[in-house]
Amino acid sequence: MKQLLKNTLFYGIGSAGLFPVFRRIFAGRAAIVMFHEIQRDCRSELMTGTSAELFDYSLSWLQREGWAIVSLEECLAQLAKNDRSRRYAVLTFDDGYRDNVSVALPILERHNAPFMVYVPTAALTRTLQSWWLGLRELIRSRDDVTIDAMGLRFRCPDFRSKQFALRKVDQWVHHDFKRVAALATTFNKAGISTSALNDRYFLDARALQGLSRHPLASIGGHTTSHAALATLDAASARDELADNRNYLENLLQLSVRHLAYPYGAYGLREEHLANEVGYVSAVTTRHSQLSDHQPNQFALPRIGVCSSFDSETSFAARMSGVQSAMLKLGACLGRE
Missing domain, CATH: 3.20.20.370 (Glycoside hydrolase/deacetylase)
Known part of the structure; x- marks a missing residue:
């Protein structure tokens, strides 16, 4: 909701042709x-x-x-x-x-x-603990996701619910980065390899x-x-x-x-x-x-x-x- 309000404000200011005015003063x-x-x-x-x-x-x-x-x-x-x-x-x-x-x-x-x-x-x-890639792969490939370390189950059969689940777990990790290690159990149970994801998504040497x-x-x-x-x-x-x-x-x-x-x-x-x-x-x-x-x-x-x-x-x-x-x-x- 907060982001929606921001975007609405941005659109209104842009539609009024005020971006150049703001740029002169605030950029x-x-x-x-x-x-x-x-x-x-x-x-x-x-x-x-x-x-x-x-x-x-x-x-x-x-x-x-x-x-x-x-x-x-x-x-x-x-x-x-x-x-x-x-x-x-x-x-x-x-x-x-x-x-x-x-x-x-x-x-x-x-x-x-x-x-x-x-x-x-x-x-x-390919040794990076790319938990964000593992989490994305987990959520986009399943309609029901349980994050053991959080004690939470997400029902996410559609795009919006998948985005919501991803955002919630991401916020949970960012509150304490030591929680990254706790996601390994969930990934292992789901058969998700962060090493394989690293190879798919990152440049090699x-x-x-x-x-x-x-x-x-x-x-x-x-x-x-x-x-x-x-x-x-x-x-x-x-x-x-x-x-x-x-x-x-x-x-x-x-x-x-x-x-x-x-x-x-x-x-x-x-x-x-x-x-x-x-x-x-x-x-x-x-x-x-x-x-x-x-x-x-x-x-x-x-x-x-x-x-x-x-x-x-x-x-x-x-x-x-x-x-x-x-x-x-x-x-x-x-x-x-």
Whole structure:
């Protein structure tokens, strides 16, 4: 309901032709846009990624509205110069999905758009505990789903009920990432192999080597196991960062300088660790644009795009600063 109200507001503001007004007042100097999967058939994947159509629209809209799509390094350099001649957009992809190449890359090439892919080691080695893929496979393939660790049974014979079940379990995991291990029993009973899903959905080492040589592509780190770093002790968190960076640099024979925190789970400790192991920037899942010419480069916000809650109108609204305006208004009302 909350998302429906937001989308209705976005549509009303867009219909009134007010996006340019909001953009002048509330939009930042730059925005880092976050994608995961770019899906040809988004509905069959329960709307967990971004449709190819919305992805293509997003790039077209950015360029039509005067945003320069640039690499992360160029964006940070232009911000440091306090360049206010135009706005900059950076495209990022988390996890290293196969469809980033098979579906997204032709669209990126058509728009001549640079991009960054953040890759965890375990996705390439097929050892990733990709619980979100296992959960999606479980729910979309069954009309009745029991999550043993939750003590809940979901009756989900249609698309909407499957989306509801997926969202509820996803929220349960995100409240405590240690719950990931508890899903293994459910997956095993259902005959679902996360290793097989990793092979189906993620790039392999050879494909990533090829992608890294593409003139538009940059590769960043995403930890070894896609762990929520804030839940680990300092030594383990440091190893997750350092080992992943070393693995990628040895594989690609390139410098890996940029990081994405898995799940956006970070704090001051993680910022210091990222700097310590040799990264020069780290992106989060915190929703915001970049306005300061000297942002904290180890806590960079992003604008996430997913077809489960985004449309062409809502993308344009959020990039135009409408959501930022709503958050600022809410904060002001909360202080009264």
